[in-house]
Amino acid sequence: MKTVGQALTEGLVARGVEVVFGIPGVHTIELYRGLSGSGIRHVTPRHEGGAGFMADGYARVSGKPGVAFVITGPGLTNALTPMAQAKADSVPMLVISGVNRRSSLGQGLGLLHELPDQAGLVRSLCPSFQVTGPEALERCLNMAFAAMMSGRPGPVHIEVPTDVMGMEAAAAAAPIAVTPALPIPEQIAKAAARLNRAKQVVILAGGGARAAGAELRSLAKALDAPVVQTVNARGLMGGHALGVAASASLHAVRDLIAGADQVLAIGTEFGPTDYDMYVRGGLPDLAGMIRVDICPLQLARHPAAITIRADSRSACTALLAQISAGARQGAARAEATMTAARAEVAGIAPQAPNQIALLEALRDAVPGAIIVGDSTQPVYAGNLLYDHDRAGGWFNAATGFGALGFAPGAAVGAAVAAPDTRVFCLIGDGGLQFSPAELRVAVDEGLDITYLIWNNAGYGEIADAMRAANTEVIGCAPSPLGLQAFAAACDLPYACITPTPEALRNAVALPGPRLVEIRDF
Template structure:
């Protein structure tokens, strides 16, 4: 059945329901797809989706909807939107909201709430919750309960304004369920105003340029906030002959095959020592956080230049000596423009040799953790096109393996749940990424423990007919926690999971499943999966403990 054509927005004085006002506002902001699960209290929203040409993807769990919308946003560059019903459904998505907050992802979660005049004392209403907004305020940047149909459009416009003008983080909008069905004049459609990106203060840019140009030992750290300025980051690194290290969210902003690229190496003691020895460090769009360093931030011996959209970052963790508050692209463009006007600095040489030595020292120090993974990651890289989107989980094969050792460039993308460190992200995130970019190859990478947090989303991938390889390194449970227990001298408890035939489970859902016992078998299975409709789960068996 063809999708009904929209009839155009109602006149400002025409009464419409809150459900229609919400969908109308989302459509006005360019939303064409949402992720969610229908429930008794949100049906008035679903009623209007088709008329406004908004497509719906229904994962099997609200947490999966949140992760899918998160990855949709990261891949498309547009906010992801998730729709839940009341009570348990909204609380189910809270973990995904917390992850989006940690990784600065523009995620909009919309839910119904208890009626406007619902008594404070419990009445036993279906899905009754003491305070949904208080619960979501603990994990989102904003949780806002509207009080009229006319306010719904304003709340949506405000959310999109926040996404454009501040560090992008999740927003929750709650619409009381009686407002969803009551008809009131909603007023004119309000949309977030266009906001041009702003560069940092010119005086601060000039000071930063002078410090970087005169540095003997410059270094660059890139986080996810630098992604929109990839070309400027590479040009700065080459102009300054400065090695570049990235956070997990900054992976691939500078090609990891570049002679100046240290990749995702902030966890390496050798790289942290190198960073502490720089006389000037330029950090762009990164928290310099413990979750990236796997240790407290190092004491820097030189000048720290921080470029970030969020002014609070200038005082967080390692305070900036020279703060550059502004969008990364215009700020770095201004920084590049300021450099040629300065006198030529003393010649700097040897950065390439430094990077080669640091890579070798990094790899020697972590070989016990990641050495067995390297042949498999090399096999994956040999098969995957350069523009592949890889989604990742909080699994050893990801943070010990793929993050530092599976090279990615700006044409590709690697999505990892940093900071909050949720499990079960990879599979639903891969679905969201594939929905956002259907013509790009997308591959999920997970461990057997993390996969089983959201394995039911295989059914979603089957339903959508997505070509989606899912590579699972199976170490028989929660390998990281098992190793931590052993390191403490404890007897491992509750970390060994009974074996599951995951390829057979994938086939039971209607997908495909194979086992890869060698790097060559993994390459062949991955090559075939990239040409096969539907998800293909590829299990790589590991030793239960290392």
């Protein structure tokens, strides 16, 4: 007999799932019975939050949904923070949990891991589907994958009651193919006509353009248009003369946008942490823009002259076929903007240029690496102004939802997705203490991750913000871990360096897993 738990795993394999991140428990044993012999790789985190962040990092690098198995109740509530981060950054993540037997749900019987309404808790964040019986399994899987892949990506939850997991499974059906939305030809023609008439086009690229790197670069070249990249789009234009790898919150970048006679926005939600991180308003009027997005709700949130509902790759390809190439001094405009942005950043945050220099030294020392960041000062600096050399190779949780402790788990997921690529996890000493145990997973799995710990002995960025607000600094000095002893406890090689480019280059010469402390105090 094949159980529902086994059939669920087979359904994941049929949909291209190769890795599951999870911690087994008494409520998910039948799910794990299905993993045996399935060919799916299982990676064991140390906390369900780590499982979610690993699924996130895996999805960002692989382009496939990241999958996590968690137990009922606290396992799922621990995964809610990663799910919220994935929702904020449009990352496809499937969290599969158990739930108590159907007859007990909502009864308050005091069962192990019981919640009053587990699915209701999740539905405030994302879709949740319950496998009410064997016949419902294929429907739930199809709906979950359609929700993750047919529109704006994000997290989805499936729960399987414990009394259903062991039932005899219904016959499996072929997965339903999910195809992306294609642009409407009339909209493409109108947009192309506007772009061809324009003399100073500017492209705004967001995380929704991550999978359209080649198409975006070709379109930018044809339009001779600078491309402003949000944090989740960094690397799409790595080293390109038309790339503007600087925050649209900076005056220099806003001046570039204001000077455009046509703005083309591709896969960007115009979130404040990318476009107004200083909460000062003043973003140029974008009502005349052409906007491309997969999500109709996003298209409805900002006025635009033309809206195109489509995935970024299809839209860029369709536009490129109708663009008349012309010289618009794009490279000169991009270079002038980056020069002005560097000067502006130095005035806003005097320590940022040195931190950006560290990032550039790391990039140049290990070309094509993936840098996974947490909320820490060098990452904030890089989000303001840093050009990475790999599409999708710079991402972090310092924008949008902003979950501290994101990076250790996400780096594991990234390394599993790209086993032949060096991965760097850049995290502060404070953020590290949110999820320190996930470093051990890199050792267990033999992953090439170098953990770069920016140690300023506290929450340095928050302390600076409190001082800037003329507020007494309280609660910002938690004692850091003794990182040499911590590295030894994790069986990680250890080095301690000063925050200089030369020291960093030397410290990353050897592959991971290893821990490098960058001491800034």
